[in-house]
Amino acid sequence: MTISKMLLSAAGFAMVAGLAQADTSGKRIALSNNYAGNSWRQAMLETFQETGKQAVDDGVVAAADAYTTSENQATEQAAQIQNMILQGYDAIVLNAASPTALNGAVKEACDAGLVVVSFDGIVTEPCAWRIAVDFAAMGKEEVDYLATRLPDGGKLLEIRGLAGVFVDDEISKGIHEGVAEHDQFEIVGSVHGDWAQDVSQKAVAGILPSLPPVVGVVTQGGDGYGAAQAFKAAGRDTPLIVLGNRQDELKWWSEQHEANGYETMSLSIAPGVASLAFWVAQQVLDGADVPKDLTVPFLKITQDNLAEALETTPEGSVANVTYTLDDAKTVISDAK
Template structure:
């Protein structure tokens, strides 16, 4: 009992200490932003963090000192809840959250918001808690751009192989629905076969390779994320030409596209959900903390990167790197937050 009380006292003391220090930090325009990432095991997340750090450095150079406190939940929503509560206890000024669940984190978000710490959810999806600021990609825009480019190149017709993502995933279904909606304008593009690539380069490649001999001519491949590289390798390993497909932002994708272009004049573009949203999120956080009126729902842009841009800006990038777009603070204010 006694030890229990002592611990409570200690916790209160700690809380007081952190509150004092964060109050001190605010006084000289220093923002501590907690970044809760889901896992660091992939290129996209690496790009997300790099973009966040880039934006923080840019802002710091302009006199708004931004510090990031990054925590990694290793894929576990339960861990993420604890990390969110810890960030709240530490008294960070803002929390950027890639939520591992749309419901499980609601309580922890409430804790943060009632402690006066705004929470912004982004990248992995939204949460059902309306107190969280939401910065998301518009999958309809993704579908329009993706299908639009392919339809323009093929004159709105052709046989397509559709590689879906992870079965049962909400984002997967949303992206697929967006493709189908965009495809309804082009009835002459026919999906001749559909496989699930599990958002896994290796699985996508094997599934495509196993049915490839039975397929008629495939003019187009539709895919999500990392599957484009796997699909191309399946066609190459079978000695067939790589059909028209849109590539992602991973170094493997970019290098393959550049390589195909050098060898045979193959043309395409890269369209992806942009890891640069990490930078956007930091900009939004600083805007909010600086007193700008930030809407509760915002849309992150979906960039389309042409072959020419890839050649000039990203030639010789490492396979393990990822392309992300640099969004400045002023650009974010004008185009994402919509401040006057």
């Protein structure tokens, strides 16, 4: 009897100890990614692998594996997710090829007891968690910043992204909201730069001759350097261009600052959001109460941290930040 009592108490102790430690040390997390063909996605995969490896080494999770489909197709990714269920993963961190076409596979995963956390390319299936980007807020923040720098206002040029894409509509909506609020500003021209420096440069060069002097340029990222080159080629004064965290943009800013004290702001979504999604998945597995809809903070670069950001950003890449478990906890508590 005493032995069974001892066994019981030992079992009880083991259970308590198990609860006190990370509950997730035996859990396996997989990243399902649909595309790896640009610098942002490459940086995203790298961050996930670094974060995952560290977490495995620390014994927080048992595995953190990254999978990318060989073709950027929803049907392929659906099959990939179903394979992950078979492989016995406990959670899937997902950057989806389509917001809706993966819902069937995601539902299968949820029904099989997996935790699905989608980020960047989010899915609408209600059983999944979403780490979304408030693109409209990003656009509005640009105008808010311009209002602090140029209290007298003036005329603005807007560079948009790829026509017909959700992200482009959202950022532009935010910019126009901002302009409505700060009515000292007026958008006098709008071009599509497709988030690429060369396209932006051509588009801005094309519209510049028809524009009155502009005091600021609002952008969507990946287009600021091209815009600056177009202004220079046209012999115009460089306006206040809001940048988008690309390495060439930051380098140009830094050079301008040294030459003539140019100051601006740069903001975009860090590819490290994959590490945030990883920690959110870990928290859900851990039993934390996590709201289904979370919002990613922007990565903002100002004059104060420009040198540091430029140093850590590889050439041709985009400024990044690796989120930690504490960052994830902050994001979760902010959403409650």
